[in-house]
Amino acid sequence: MTALSHIRNFSIVAHIDHGKSTLADRLIQETNTVALRDMKEQMLDSMDIERERGITIKAQTVRIDYTALNGENYVLNLIDTPGHVDFAYEVSRSMRAVEGSLLVVDSTQGVEAQTLANVYHALDADHEIVPVLNKIDLPATDCDRVAEQIEDVIGIDASEAIRVSAKTGVGIIETLEAVVHRLPAPKGTLDAPLKAMLVDSWYDSYLGVIVLVRIMDGQLKKGDRVRMMQNGSVHHVDRIGVFRPAMTEIDVLGPGDIGFLTASIKQVRDTRVGDTITHEKKGCDKALPGFKPAQPVVFCGLFPVDAAEFEDLRDSIEKLALNDASFSFEMETSAALGFGFRCGFLGLLHLEVIRDRIEREYDIDLITTAPSVIYDIHMKDGTVTQLHNPADMVDLTFVDHIEEPRIKATILVPDD
Known part of the structure; x- marks a missing residue:
């Protein structure tokens, strides 16, 4: 078993397309975790849809053995997280399992919306954050401006930001050294209850x-x-x-x-x-503070084109829900479309991904209704019902008022 002082747990966070998965690939390659002949692009993205779209959907973890320049051996546990806002739930969950983050910022584009959202997740989890400026091999790179932007917008010190090109492999050793020397070791007691x-x-x-x-x-x-x-x-x-x-x-x-x-x-x-x-015996008495369950925000109906495929659709949705805790569903019938399911998603990309997976992995042609939200109908007698479908609207003479979901949003844009 490795000593605690020689373990580092960290996640890689960034805006979508800033090069998280490519950086993870280089770290795996540099430490010979995977034999060269088995290496492939987006090593940790296992789903076809992830590889085609070039996005990460599920957070993936990998254990890396690294011998530092001072000759000591370390075990690094890396979690590569999604960048898209729909999968922020995956990110917040991964953050609770590690002590530090590599914040990857594209040195040609600077800080973007999801960079900030993910940094806030990391700060909520009390992380030590190491900024990494990626894509320094591109002609449009401007590391000084981006480092200044990280300090102004996010407020973390970027004077020692690591300059990396994940594509060409520049700065990968420096990144590994920073993980070992700048991120904290985990705490824990071996003799305590599990x-x-x-x-x-x-x-x-x-x-x-x-x-x-x-x-x-x-x-x-x-x-x-x-x-x-x-x-x-x-x-x-x-x-x-x-x-x-x-x-x-x-x-x-x-x-x-x-x-x-x-x-x-x-x-x-x-x-x-x-x-x-x-x-089971001699367990701990107090549970860890859990995280909140995912809250679906976009709802739509999924119906099979061929009504005979309804049972197959039920099986496929149940299997998908097995692997995705953030996806909810209930049965629905429609006068026009027959039997189907009303499903809740974390956002429109999440909806697209689930729909693609059902069509591709289970070979079912789907009709998707227009995405909508749930309305709360407050009746004059004090009861509240939820409206999923406009067809179910009650007689307005009995309605006191109707509430729709709102969000509190912060919009971040460049000065000019």
Whole structure:
């Protein structure tokens, strides 16, 4: 087991398209985590849609062994996060599992909206932040202006920002050294009762649910009986391991480690993100402060073009919901379209991605209704009903007032 002082847990955050996944690729390559013949672009983006669109949708984790210039060996746990605002939930969740962040800013474009949103997530989680100026190989690069902008707009010191070209590999060693020397080591006690945070979970048809955990205190071994503190369910751990990025089994996970466990869990719903996992006997008494569940904000109906495919659609939506806790659905019938589902999404990109996945992975042609929001109808007798569909509008003589969702937005634009 690695000493705590030689472990570093960090995430890479940035605006969409500023080069997070490319930087993750270079860090993996520089440390020989993956053999050169197995290397590919966007190493951590496993879904077809991620690779085609060049975006990250699911946060991915990888464990890197690094020998620093001072000759000491370190274990780095890296989480590559999405940049798009629809997946901010993935980002906030990953932040809770690590102690520091590399803030990647495109040195040709400077600070953009999502850069700020993601920095605020990092500051909320009390992170140490190391700014990285990427794309210095491009002719339009202007590192001094962007460093000044980081200090003005975000208010973090960028005098020692690392200048990197993730594409050509310049500055990668400096980035690894900064992770080792400028980010804090995790805290934790080996002898304390097991306290592990459930960071993510997804379904595998052979192993059942795979649970991504960050060990805060204590240790987790194969064969342990563990309890989920939110729903009280008890499971027998079949295997534990780490991602290098392929799943690699190991014998024990200690404080500060990020790894996975499988325990023949059938339903992803049993593994609530943000839950605390502890031993069945002699467990910890207080759960970790959890994060808030994701709040869907855009709703639309999904209907099969061929009504006979309704059962297939139900199966596919249930399987997708297994791997995406932020996606909600309920049955709906429409006079024109027949049976279908009313689904809630975190945003329009999230909607597009789910729709593409159903059409592609399950081969079902879909009709998607126009995206809408939910209205609260306050009746004169004091009751409140929710309106999902204009066709269900009640008689206005009984209505006192109608409320629609609003957002508080901060709009950030350049001076000129």
